[in-house]
Amino acid sequence: MPPANGGYMIAAYVAAAVIYLSYSAWLLWRSRGR
């Protein structure tokens, strides 16, 4: 019976998504050109 740590998995996946999406958005916004 594996330990019930799904919450940690969600936390990590969400955190990574937040980091990557925020940076992508910021980069696209800064570099939107003239």
Add this chain to the structure above:
Amino acid sequence: MRSLLAQAWAIAAKDLLLEFRSRTAFLSALVFTALVLAIFNFARDPTAVATIDLAPSILWITFSFAGVLALNRAFSLEKENRAIDGLLLSPASRTALFLGKTAANLVFVGAVEAIALPLFALFFNVPLLGVLGPLVLVIALATIGFVTVGTLMSSMAVNTRFGEMMLLVLVLPFLVTPVSAAASMSAKIFAARPFAEWAPWLKLLTAYDITFFVICTLVFETTVEE
């Protein structure tokens, strides 16, 4: 080669003379060291942990802070006087300039350590005399590693917006090897462990010192190029 060393010596002597005349940096580093040692004393519970177990940590935290303080001071002297501009116009080679500055910083930090060490032994009843040889070797190697990189970073930080904070940010990751090696070796030395147990650290620190001494000397020219 001879003229290189002579030039470096002249530059080092000038920096040290400047510092000796005002003495404020040296005194403030000493006062700071005494303060840090005193705080450690108030913060510990002598019945809970034996002093000798904490001793390496206390020693190296003290030396690290004092070292950074000393570098900062050398750096602000540099900034105030813009002494480097005069030196760059002189016929002195860039390598001599770097060697001279590093030597001066080494003497300065070394002097602070030379006073801090007996203070440390006194405040915490650490029996140093039996292990003085290996301990001084460790302190010397760590200091060389730290000061070499610190002097190079100083020469860059002086031309940036954030000054002393920039110096600290740049130097911090480079403290990992010298300080972790020195602290680990000191712990083994205080505990009278055989040389074989701390030999790997010694090799690492020596390799670090050689590598960064060579690299910093080579790239210094780039940092003062116009």
Add this chain to the structure above:
Amino acid sequence: MTAIPAAERALRRSGAWMAVALVLVAGVYVRALVFTPEEATQGLAQKIFYIHAPSAWVAFLACGIVGVCSLLYLFLKDARLDLLAASSAEVGTVFLTTVLVTGPIWGKTIWGAWWTWDARLTLTLFLWFICLGYLVLRGAVDEPGRRARYSAVLGILGALLVPFIHVSVLLFRTLHPKPVVLQTSRPQLPGSMLLTLLLSFTVFTIFFVALLVRRYSWARLRDAQAQSQAES
């Protein structure tokens, strides 16, 4: 003068690549979360591995690029190398941050503690500090030539520092074994998990390249614009 239109075209193309890469990353998320089996002893948290390990690989790749470009810049003095190094450092820092966030979360479930001075995570932490220092340094120097030289110096020194930190941490660790709650020796990954992992590595590398190209082409455009302004 002709540099600007070319740079603008490159920038537009990179936008499309980023969109593709983001879709692929979303695909990896679905694959890892929904279509990959749960690990029997570690539970669902083991799946963090599919994000953590590829991010770490990309982060180290990015830092390697910074090191190589820095060294080449000192010899060739080509501004493009400097811009590529700067771009790689910025994107690399993002991936390093992800490693440092997902690592402790996963570590908490394996080791029972958020931080245990694990050799790899500690090295990542110091690499993060070096990259941050690199970015701060660039922000603190206005003159482009000096900024490039200083960055190159820090890039080279940082790259040289990495093996020393690695050995320091390893030497330290051999005396202080980490707390082990669950043994995580390298098990042979069953087929489905291995496929997810390989997909993730591939997609994250594509994602990194897309971000890098975007960041770099933007830097080149700005550089070209600044140059034409200086000329006029």
